[in-house]
Amino acid sequence: MFARLPVILLGALLSVAACAQEQKDATASAPVAAEAGKNYFLIEPPQPTSSGDKIEVLEVFSYACVHCAHFQPYADEIKSKLPAYAQFEYLPAIFNDQWEAYARAFYCAQSLGVLDKTHQAVFNAVHRDHRPFRSFNDIAAFYGEQGVDSEKFTQLATSFEVQSKLARSKSLVPKLGVDGTPTIIINGKYRVTGASAGGYPQLVALVDYLVKKEHAAKSAK
Incomplete structure (x- = not known):
């Protein structure tokens, strides 16, 4: 009987450890707080998305914003964790002429299909290397x-495509209730920031919660 005690105790300890790990995993996956009007905000009326049937996770940002540069690793984490029914997009905010130049550059890079190559590089140039960009030509x-065709890039800057996207950004950002960056918009319905979430790690968890909440709502229709 006494010889069996170590085995019994070991089994009990393993069971306790497993329960503790399950509780830890559940806590880690749950948002710290998810209260409407405090941690996230409803957008009234909801705005249309550009992601088709997928739930859109939209980061409103600017290359000129140091907070957006700090947030970029968390944006990458959000993208990596999105389920197949969701899609991550960027929307450059335009609060002044400098921000418009960066937004124009973003849309040029998007049109040329080089965002994956240049997105982090621009953040690094502006906020790590403190490179002086005094005009769009400098950008x-x-x-x-970075290996981008300069002639095509410059031609695109004043194209109808880029001009239309700039106009959409100027119109949409106020409708989303965005007054600072970075701000995350979930499916045109929910707005959340690092400050409202309680920090960037909590923001990642809150975005996950809101994406799943929106998916459940769509599935119930």
Whole structure:
């Protein structure tokens, strides 16, 4: 009987450890707080998305915003964790002429299909290397250094496509209730920031919660 005690105790300890791990995993996956009007905000009226049938997770940002640069690793984490029914997008905010130049560059890079290559590089140039970009031509020259066709890039800058996207951004950002960056919009319905979530790690968890909440609502229809 006494010989069996170590085995029994070991089994009990393993059971306790497993329960503790389950509780830890549940806590880690749950948002710290998810209260409407406090941690996230309803957008009234909801705004249309560009993600088709998928739930859109939209980061409103600017390359000129140091907070967006700090947030970028968390944006990458959000993208990596999104389920197949959701899609991550960027929307450059335009609060002044400098921000418009960066937004124009973003849309040029998007049109050329080089965002994956240049997105982090621009953040690094502006906020890590403190490179002086005094005009759009300075920004275009930097993209040329990244292997982007400078001539095509410059031509796109004033194209109907880019102009239309800039106009959409100027119109949409106020409708989303965005007054600072970075801000995350879930499916045109919910708005959340690092401050409202309680920090960027909590924001990642809150976005996951709201994506699943929206998916459940759509599935119930």
